[in-house]
Amino acid sequence: MKTTEHVEYLLRQGRRPKELLELGFPQQVITRVRRQLRQEKAVQQVKVPKGKGRAKGSPQPQVASGDDTVTVEQKLASIKSYLNELKGRLELLEAAVAESTPLEDIEARLDGTPALGLKKRFECECGASGLVALHIQCTKCGRETWWGWFPK
Numbered sequence: 001m002k003t004t005e006h007v008e009y010l011l012r013q014g015r016r017p018k019e020l021l022e023l024g025f026p027q028q029v030i031t032r033v034r035r036q037l038r039q040e041k042a043v044q045q046v047k048v049p050k051g052k053g054r055a056k057g058s059p060q061p062q063v064a065s066g067d068d069t070v071t072v073e074q075k076l077a078s079i080k081s082y083l084n085e086l087k088g089r090l091e092l093l094e095a096a097v098a099e100s101t102p103l104e105d106i107e108a109r110l111d112g113t114p115a116l117g118l119k120k121r122f123e124c125e126c127g128a129s130g131l132v133a134l135h136i137q138c139t140k141c142g143r144e145t146w147w148g149w150f151p152k
Contacts, residue, residue, distance in 0.1 A: 003025065003026070003029050004029055004032070004033055004085065004088075006025075007020060007025055007029050007030055007033045008033045008036070008037065011030075011033060011034060011037060012037070017030050017031075017034060028088065028091065028092070029088070032084055032085070032087075032088045035084060036080075036081045036084050036085075039077065039080055039081070039084075040077045040081065043073050043076060043077045043080075044073070044077075115134060118132055118134075119132060119148075119149055128151075130149055131148075131149050131150065131151055132148050132149060133146045133147060133148025133149065133150060134146070134147050134148055
């Protein structure tokens with residue numbers, strides 16, 4: 001079950017947002033789901049106003065049958081909740097990108113690795129290429145082994 005679905009389920013059961021925070025759910029998700037639930041509730045409670053307070057020249061909205069109105073409202077509510085979910089995902093992605101290490105920093109750190117790209121660069125006098133292994137040793141127990149690419 002997705003986090004948003006889980007939060008929605010718990011909120012519909014009557015749990016308070018503070019309880020969900022204590023359970024470890026992210027505040028952004030709780031807030032977004034609460035807004036969605038409020039919007040759905042508001043859409044369900046919308047009533048078509050009578051024509052008493054309108055000016056004579058203003059166009060009157062055409063009122064469809066009750067079933068049509070309900071399905072349109074349901075579709076609108078589902079579209080709104082989907083848009084809110086997408087907005088939340090976008091916010092999470094933007095936050096993740098802002099916190100991530102730039103690619104140049106990663107490349108600079110990898111440049112100091114002696115075996116980086118060794119498989120692609122290694123060519124032996126016998127004509128073999130890419131078949132290379134390193135002799136490594138565990139610095140705790142002293143066990144030695146080979147690590148690399150061997151012929152099949």
